[in-house]
Structures are given as structure tokens and as C-alpha cells.
Amino acid sequence: MKNSDATRGITRRRLLGVAGGAGAAGLLGGGVADAVARRWAGPAETPLTATGATAVPFHGRHQAGITTPPQAWGHLVAFDLVPDAGRPEAAALMRRWSRAAEAMTAGRPPEGDNQIALDAGPCSLTVTFGFGRTFFGKTGLEDRMPEALVEMPPFPGDDLDRSRSDGDLWVQIGADDPLVAVHALRVLQRAASGTAAVRWQMNGFNRARGATERPRTVRNLMGQIDGTANPDPSDPDFDAKIFVGGATGGEAWMDGGSYAVVRRIRMLLDHWERLPVDRQERVIGRRKDTGAPLSGGTETTPADLTATGPDGTLAIPGDAHIRVAAPASNGGATMLRRSFSYHDGHRDDGAPDAGLLFVAWQADPTEGFIKVQRKLAGGDSLSRFLKHESSAMFAVPGGAEDPDDYVGRSLLEP
Structure with missing residues (x-):
């Protein structure tokens, strides 16, 4: 040779x-x-990519994994406290989890590491923690459950599996390497042993980092660009709509936090893919190839909900998804969508068990997701191609700002 x-x-x-x-x-x-x-x-001294070296700080006013760019791999996991676990045990668990998450997000092996990802960098790993409504009763903290953490109302068309909904504790894991994500998942599950047991787990993915010639908005499994109209952290009112600010009294522990709504939404892909592309575009309200609104422009051009076509009809149909979901159609309701796709094989009828692990962040879920979903359930043409199969809401506290701190300390310790 x-x-x-x-x-x-x-x-x-x-x-x-x-x-x-x-x-x-x-x-x-x-x-x-x-x-x-x-x-x-390849030669050891020539790294193939810088993706593995990227680290997202664990400590800060807000938890990572909210405004962090979506990673290629994700795990959403809910835990229930075991019968004998209360507030002290929950506090000890959050200490263990925070300590392990801080090490792994920095690319260091956590205590008792199983070495699954020993030769990998941090790969943009983020670990985000939240508390469900049932957590507060089990820990004797009913008086500190925030008012905004409401019980999710039923919506028309919901077909929820309660065994895959709700939960006492919630963990969101994201990373740009699947082994790094699974490693974090396994470490946290082991750390919970004896205190909390997995209630449900959902695994998802996005486009791999570097798969396109420039950063692009992710496409979902329907082939649609998904996330164009998300609020931008540079918007002047972004923090007020996404993060809790100025919380006092019994809810002071939520200052700097947010509320996550999690829904497993199965897409009826066989049904959807039988539609011609122009019909798909009218259901969504955007061109499928470029993501531009049907009112004209490019992907980032704001949709003109008043625009009409040559025949005088609305350029964006009255029941198009982007029209019904738009803040202008919902009294300014805003949420930050940060989701993962999933594909869990096929159902008994041969249809793909695939869709979206929908995660929405907002300062007030009643004024965010709930308001918008009520409108969508009643008048969104996209709803004919979706099945909402699980649902949960979690209070996600602010981040641990001090290196010796842990997430949830101000709630769990007097």
C-alpha cells in the first residue's frame, strides 16, 4: 500500500x-x-469534529436545556418517589443528581462512573430537572406548590395513556452524541435507586450536528420545518414570557425557573403522506421546501394573516396550523417549543409509532400552552393527522448558581 x-x-x-x-x-x-x-x-491527534468538545455550563440563573440549541439526541424521563421517600430523601436525590449532572456536562466522569462515555467529550450535554404536582403532597410541601402548576385540562381528541403521563420528578437529557445521552440517563437512574423509580421514559432525536452546510431549522417527521416562529432569546420580552421573574413568598424558589409542558404526539404519517404537497402546505400554512409562509417571503418572513391570493381567498387558510397557533390569534400567548422526534417501531396495524416529543416552555402554562391548545383542538386542520397520547406538566426551578448548590435547594431546604 x-x-x-x-x-x-x-x-x-x-x-x-x-x-x-x-x-x-x-x-x-x-x-x-x-x-x-x-x-x-483515524490519527488520534486529528479530531474529526469539535462537536464533542462543546460544553454547556450546568450552573447559572436558569437551568440549561431550555434556551440551549436542541441537541441531536434526547431522553425525557419521569420518576415517582418510592412509598417511604419524603422531603429529606428527595433533597438527597437532587443533590446526587445535580452533582452528577455538573460533572458530566463538563466532560468529567461522575462518582461511581460506569465508563460508558469515558472516551467522549461533553457533546453539549444538558440535564434539566422539574417537579410535578404530585411531588408536593408526597414531600409535605403542598403550601409551596406554585399556583401556575395547574392540573392539565382535557382537550378534545386527547387519547392519553395515564401510565405515560404526569410524574413526581422529571428529567430532560439532551446531547449531540447518543452514547453520552444514554450514559447520563443510566447514571441518573442508578442515583435514584431506593428513592425514586422510573414512571415513564421517552427517547427522541433531531438532526445531527453538522449534517447540513449551515445551521437550519429542524424538520419534523412530516417533513415540515418546525420551530421557525419560536420566540428568540434576543426579543425584549423573551424572559418575561418564558421565565418566572420576581417570585416571592412560598414561590420564591421558582424565581428564574419555567414551566415545561410535555406531550407525546403521534403523527398519522401514512394518512399525511397520502396528501399531495400543496394540500400539506395549506394544512400547515407554509411551503414545505423553504418553510416560507404562504403569504410570501422566506422562512423568517412574518406570516401575513391578512394576505389574499389572486382569487381573493386567504393566502394562509383560516384553519391552517400557523394561523390558529399564532400569538396574534391567541391574545399574544407565547411558548418556546423545544421538541424531539421519536420513532418507536410500528403498531399492530402496521402504521409507524412515530411523531413528536413535544416540549413547550413558558412562564405561565395557562397563558401559554393551555390557551393555544384549546384553540388548536377546536380549529386546527393539522389535528386530523395527530394523536395526543401522553401529557405532563412540570415546575422547573431556576438553576443552581453556586458551585456548591443543587437544583431545588431553596424548595427542599428550610
């Missing part, structure tokens, strides 16, 4: 040829296979 070939590495065809020639014994015993694997990985 020429030196130039050696420095470039090997092609997939050559890799398969070497593997085939080695035989089963060679592959199982190492030798040639180990050499191939080392050469496939």
Missing part, C-alpha cells in the same frame, strides 16, 4: 474486504479487526 493510501485511511469497500478475508476467527479474536478499527478511527 502506498503511503498516501495509509494516511488517508481506508474506504468502506476495502474495510469489508479485509474483514471478509480475516474470517470469523480473526474478527472475534482481534488482530486484523483491531488494526482496521484503529485505522478507521
